[in-house]
Structure formats: structure tokens, C-alpha cells
Amino acid sequence: MRFHVIIAAVFWCGFVDSRKIRGISSSYKRFYRERKSFLCIDGSKIIPFEQVNDDYCDCEDGSDEPDCCDASDEYNSHARCQNTCWNLGQRERAYVEGQMRALDEGLQLKQQLIEEGVLLWREKQAQLRELQQVAEDLQIKLEEHRRKKHEADRLKEQTLKALEAEDSGLFRRHNSTVSGTFKLLDSNKDGSITVDEVKAKVALVHDEERVLSEDDAMALLGGGDQMDITKFQHTLWDVLTKGDSVKIRDSPGVGEDPHLKAADRAAEWEATNLKKAEEAYETVSMEISDLRKKLAIDYGPDWEFLFLNSQCYKLKVYEYTYTLCPFNQVTQKSTAGTEVSLGRWGMWADAPKNQYSQMVYENGEPCWQGGSRSTTVTLTCGTETALRSVKEPSKCQYIMDFQTPVACQLVPKQRGIHSEL
Numbered sequence: 001m002r003f004h005v006i007i008a009a010v011f012w013c014g015f016v017d018s019r020k021i022r023g024i025s026s027s028y029k030r031f032y033r034e035r036k037s038f039l040c041i042d043g044s045k046i047i048p049f050e051q052v053n054d055d056y057c058d059c060e061d062g063s064d065e066p067d068c069c070d071a072s073d074e075y076n077s078h079a080r081c082q083n084t085c086w087n088l089g090q091r092e093r094a095y096v097e098g099q100m101r102a103l104d105e106g107l108q109l110k111q112q113l114i115e116e117g118v119l120l121w122r123e124k125q126a127q128l129r130e131l132q133q134v135a136e137d138l139q140i141k142l143e144e145h146r147r148k149k150h151e152a153d154r155l156k157e158q159t160l161k162a163l164e165a166e167d168s169g170l171f172r173r174h175n176s177t178v179s180g181t182f183k184l185l186d187s188n189k190d191g192s193i194t195v196d197e198v199k200a201k202v203a204l205v206h207d208e209e210r211v212l213s214e215d216d217a218m219a220l221l222g223g224g225d226q227m228d229i230t231k232f233q234h235t236l237w238d239v240l241t242k243g244d245s246v247k248i249r250d251s252p253g254v255g256e257d258p259h260l261k262a263a264d265r266a267a268e269w270e271a272t273n274l275k276k277a278e279e280a281y282e283t284v285s286m287e288i289s290d291l292r293k294k295l296a297i298d299y300g301p302d303w304e305f306l307f308l309n310s311q312c313y314k315l316k317v318y319e320y321t322y323t324l325c326p327f328n329q330v331t332q333k334s335t336a337g338t339e340v341s342l343g344r345w346g347m348w349a350d351a352p353k354n355q356y357s358q359m360v361y362e363n364g365e366p367c368w369q370g371g372s373r374s375t376t377v378t379l380t381c382g383t384e385t386a387l388r389s390v391k392e393p394s395k396c397q398y399i400m401d402f403q404t405p406v407a408c409q410l411v412p413k414q415r416g417i418h419s420e421l
Contacts (some may be wrong), residue, residue: 008101035068052392109405110304117303124295131288138281145277156263163260178237182229184248185236193236194226202240220246225261297327298348300356304406308385313402315387322390324400330361330375340399341365343375352408359402367396375400381408 032038037050040059052064059065185193185201198217204210211221221227222235239246299306308326315322321333322342343361347405351357357379364373375398380388382403389401 011086015210032066042065057402102383103381106405107410109383113307113406114304116300117299117306120306121295121299121303121419124291126292128288128295131291131367135281135284135288138277138284142274142281145270145274149267149274151269152270156260159260159263172393178233179229181240182232183239185232192226192228193221193232195221198236201249202236202246204365205243205245208247208249222285293421294327297345300406305356308404308406313385313387315390317390322387322400324377324387324402326359326377326402328379330364330398330400340373342373349376357407364396369395371396372399377402379404379407381396381405 032052036049037046038052039046039065040061042061044060047058047064051058053067055065057065079374081298111210182193183189185197187197187200195214195217196219199212199214202212202217202220204212218225220236220239223233227235240248294309297309297389299309305326311327312323312325312328313325319335323331323333325331327345329344331339331341341364343364346360346362349358351359359377359379361375361377362372365377366372373396377400379403380403382388383405385404386402387400388403391399393399
């Protein structure tokens with residue numbers, strides 16, 4: 001269904017309200033902004049503005065007397081005022097018809113974008129439900145991986161404790177006598193233990209790979225370079241029996257036990273699986289959070305503005321390139337490559353006539369005069385979506401004109417059409 005705009009142009013002859021000049025084509029209104037002087041539209045003369053619409057035709061083209069385009073009210077004038085009614089009507093009709101076509105096309109495009117917005121909204125809702133289901137499944141797997149890792153860590157700890165207990169008693173089981181241990185260390189069976197034999201058979205408990213130094217070996221031998229069984233019983237034997245600093249190298253190390261290695265591999269495997277599950281759950285949770293934030297934004301009564309999300313529009317103005325990413329942020333980038341935030345999405349401005357006619361982006365980067373940068377984006381009706389203009393009316397306060405079909409609004413019909421139009 002199409003809705004058209006019918007512009008009522010009413011021309012008055014006779015009394016004219018000095019505060020409002022009527023009978024002006026929409027495309028010519030800019031020439032009649034009140035100021036000190038008035039330039040005839042044909043450029044032939046400049047007259048005081050108070051002579052506009054004074055029932056006396058001063059301009060050759062009659063542009064200073066727009067109220068009666070047929071010049072019927074311009075009496076006692078030396079200039080021959082032209083009858084411009086038909087030309088004005090033609091121009092006004094062409095202007096209005098162009099506006100009507102643009103509005104009609106914009107409204108058709110808006111309807112398409114509304115339909116796309118509804119479909120996109122449904123897709124986003126379905127995507128949210130899917131992500132929530134995935135999160136629930138990952139939560140179950142996450143708890144299972146945590147349980148398995150706990151069990152693997154407990155098994156590893158139990159195995160380690162058992163091996164440590166076994167290792168501390170290993171010496172006593174296999175070499176439970178002083179003479180047996182002495183014979184184990186006395187490699188050449190000459191009745192004494194030397195520095196070299198200690199270095200070959202004794203190792204540090206916490207660093208079995210390191211070979212004892214000469215000084216370390218001599219210290220274990222009581223400060224000498226060898227000892228007999230009697231001295232051994234009162235020195236090195238006591239140290240080996242405690243098992244907290246040195247041990248017989250031939251006894252197996254705790255870290256080399258195959259059961260402990262298997263338990264350690266199982267614990268590492270479960271730790272890896274748990275980390276992957278946690279990362280997957282965190283990723284999905286972030287996606288859910290982002291999607292919920294997007295769905296919480298007001299995209300209009302029919303979700304017509306939803307298509308703007310995740311889109312960005314650029315406009316170069318002199319040495320700066322401005323980028324508007326609706327519902328996200330506004331930035332300014334210089335030719336030198338420096339990028340400045342002009343504000344992040346805040347809200348729809350509380351416009352009295354149209355709630356969805358202005359966007360507010362706030363809390364941009366700090367301004368050198370204090371405060372933060374902000375941008376107000378005014379949406380206007382158009383047949384394409386594009387950033388049209390950027391202005392900075394006050395320091396660090398920006399205004400943008402953003403054209404899009406979804407800003408087009410139905411205009412009610414008006415009565416009263418001038419015959420020339």
C-alpha cells in the first residue's frame with residue numbers, strides 16, 4: 001500500500017503577516033530567511049529586507065513579492081512584475097513529485113528491511129537458544145572432567161605416597177644389616193670404602209643425576225678419603241638409614257616408577273581435557289553474553305533498525321575519516337593514522353515527535369578542555385543507507401546526518417491544493 005505526501009501551497013493576496021512570508025516554493029525558502037538585505041533571485045538587485053512583500057515590486061523577476069505570484073497585488077510599481085505562478089507551480093510540482101517518489105521508494109525499502117529485521121531477530125533468538133543448549137551440555141562435560149581430574153590427582157598422590165614409603169624402607173629390606181650395606185659400597189672388596197666408591201654408589205635423594213663432588217664424598221666419609229666398617233657404622237650408615245639426604249644409587253628412584261609415571265600421565269591428560277572444556281564453556285558463555293546485549297537493544301517496534309547492527313559507515317571530511325558503527329561506536333581517524341573515539345552507543349534521544357530519529361553516542365575519549373567526546377546522530381529518510389555529513393558545532397561535540405530508508409515515516413495527507421500545483 002502506498003502513501004503519498006500532498007503539499008498544500010496557499011497563496012494570499014492582500015494582507016501579509018510580516019513574521020511569515022508565504023507563497024514560497026519549498027525549494028526557494030532558503031532565499032527568504034530574514035536578514036538586513038534581500039538579493040533578488042535573478043541577482044539583479046539588492047534591496048532592504050523590509051521591502052520584501054511590501055506590495056511594491058522592486059525586483060525585475062518579482063521575487064521580492066512572492067505572496068501573489070501573478071503580481072496582482074503589486075500596485076503603483078514602476079517595475080513590471082512578472083506572472084511567475086505557472087513557473088513556480090511547475091517547479092513546486094516537480095519538487096513535490098520528486099519528494100513523493102523518494103518517500104515512496106524509501107517506504108518500500110523500509111518494508112523490506114522490516115521483513116529482514118523480523119527474520120534476523122528470529123534467527124538471533126534461535127541462535128541464543130542453541131548456544132544456551134550447548135552451554136548446558138558443556139557444563140555437564142565440565143563437571144565430568146573435573147571429577148576425572150580429581151580422581152587422577154588423588155590416584156597420583158596415593159601412588160607417590162606409597163612409593164615414598166616403599167623407597168624409605170627399600171634400603172632396610174635389601175640391605176638390612178651394616179655389613180650387607182658396607183659390602184654393597186665396597187666394590188673392590190678390599191675392606192674399606194673410598195671416595196670414588198662413595199661417588200659411584202651414593203646419590204642425593206632430590207638430585208640423583210648429579211654426581212657427588214670430592215668434598216661431598218669426603219664429608220660422608222667423616223672427613224677422610226676412606227673408612228672401614230667400624231667407622232662406617234657410626235657415620236655414613238646413620239645418614240643412609242635416615243634416607244632424607246642421600247641414598248644408595250642402585251635403589252630405584254621414585255620418579256622412575258612405572259606406576260607413578262602412568263598416574264602422572266593420566267593426571268596430565270585429565271588436566272588438559274579439563275582446560276579445553278573450560279575454554280569451550282567460557283567461549284560459549286561470552287557469545288551468549290554478547291548476543292543477549294545485542295538483543296536487549298531497542299531496534300524499533302518492528303526491529304527495522306536491526307540490520308544496522310554489525311555494520312559500519314564511513315565519510316571522509318577534509319583530513320579526517322569518520323566511521324559510524326550503529327549501536328556500537330563512532331570514531332575519527334586522521335590521515336596520520338591516529339584514531340579517536342567520539343563516543344560509544346548510549347541510547348535513542350528522547351525526541352518528541354519521533355523516538356527513533358536521533359542516536360546518542362557518549363563517553364568517548366577525553367577532550368583536552370575537559371569532559372569526554374560525544375556524538376548525536378540524526379537519522380533522515382533516504383533511498384540508501386549512508387553517512388551524509390559530520391559537523392562539530394562545539395568543541396568535542398559532534399553531529400552526524402545519517403540517511404537510511406528505515407528513517408522514512410508515513411506523512412498524513414493534507415487538504416487544499418493550489419490550482420497551479
